[in-house]
Amino acid sequence: MDKRCIGIDIGGTTVKMGMFEPDGTLVEKWEIPTRKEEGGRYILEDIAASVRKKTAECGLSLSDFSGAGMGLPGPVMPDGHIEFCVNLGWKAGNPQQTLSALLDGMQVKSGNDANVAALGEMWQGGGRGYKNLVMVTLGTGVGGGVILNERIWPGMQGVGGEIGHIHVIEGETEACNCGGYGCLEQVASATGIAREARRLLAADKRDSVLRSKEKITAKDVLSAARDGDALALTVVETSCRYLGWALAAVTMVLDPQAYIIGGGVSKAGTFLTEKIKKYHDKLSPMATRKADVVLATLGNDAGIYGAAKLVLG
């Protein structure tokens, strides 16, 4: 198969799209706004129109493509069925069937966006060379994706890889978005790191550059920690300890080759991954061959890469 394919990553604000060669070369990349009005009914039509336009611009026709892959912000069943996509306003349906119909029957496959990003990183990003890995995306929340034998493992209901909602904090009284208490996301997401810093500033008398900030962000905390601010460093160690703990639990279940760390928080680089690895290794002594903990490299493009890989198989 040497036909090109399309990778589509549908977010709450923009839809990112890419045209790929089968070898993983990204030949065109573009995006359109996500029209969420009226229950998001125009989103797939907009995508189909945009794909047709780009295809024509490249002097190609739809039949020159092997198919299109699509990452969706919500749980996706193996047959492409979704129960809802809160961020897009979608209710139950099968968006991959709908898009296929809008593209003259082109093969369309879909998956959860975090899982699809994990597949993209495995294929052309920080996870190249690994067949079994778990990706963790540290952004506003903590997402994740499990890749086994080079394929997404979505689980029975699409909850597979929801690393951010592993319970790790005993006694947490504030609720997580999922309804639970003490999820990893509450201490390791950008929001969680900032919250942890605010809590520590209130409880700890040490001086800190963070005290001068009006609104503390995870970036402030990580940058201060790197510059040697002791209080900020305590916060980062706490977040990384819980991350390492959750990944150590994953190791005891799946024993993967590697963990890929992505998302905005991962811009802190090896300063972050080395700490995560330190705690992971300490909390999984049984695993004598330690999994690698590496940085994602595709950034916001991981979704379109993974979506394309869905089609290439």
Next chain:
Amino acid sequence: MDKRCIGIDIGGTTVKMGMFEPDGTLVEKWEIPTRKEEGGRYILEDIAASVRKKTAECGLSLSDFSGAGMGLPGPVMPDGHIEFCVNLGWKAGNPQQTLSALLDGMQVKSGNDANVAALGEMWQGGGRGYKNLVMVTLGTGVGGGVILNERIWPGMQGVGGEIGHIHVIEGETEACNCGGYGCLEQVASATGIAREARRLLAADKRDSVLRSKEKITAKDVLSAARDGDALALTVVETSCRYLGWALAAVTMVLDPQAYIIGGGVSKAGTFLTEKIKKYHDKLSPMATRKADVVLATLGNDAGIYGAAKLVLG
């Protein structure tokens, strides 16, 4: 394929063996002692001799079998290689190749005993009808096995499914057998439940039937809890809470259909599984379709069933 096959479960004291029809019917079951002297060098020879003897007794020859499966007490690589089997005195080698040679080239497959038991329970036990499940064996230690798409997931180094070594207890100062601190096994194994009871008896002033016992066992604790002993019930709730917590973490990673609870401690029945399920469900609110928590049914035969299934594929 309608040839019979052999399932072999090698333990530190006895080797259990079974002859199976391809449909899962156990037609013969027998055992021999495990001769551990001289680095366990006679174990495989004894097994081969016993298989030949039983085969002849049944009026069959080795060529009437599709193969033999074998569960080993230690990590097993996908090609059957082992680094060691502490309980048998074995060092690095490939026991499945050795046994095959001793049985005139019969097909032999092997796997870790806990994983193989999980496969057995999926095939003919408490896990019948599920394709994706995680088994947890609550015995002297806490073992486990992950079954995905009806196959064992051993992980990169055979650590997959080591549920007992998920870290859950903060601040534990006593070391686990694995070298870690605060593993599930330390609070949910038979040993762990008894230890937890001793600790609570020392720290808690309440009266309890357990105070009259000279040496408290997990069975004593479970039986007292069932009879309404408040202190024993506290111990059982603690163990089940940590079990539910660890399984909730597994749900966030793999989202399986079911958990199968086996081992000596599971003789407490649904009194135990209902409590485990209560905490699992509470700590995994994101999984709206809750995994089943069911009892294993094959007892000590799970290993020979699973070993046979290894060969049947």
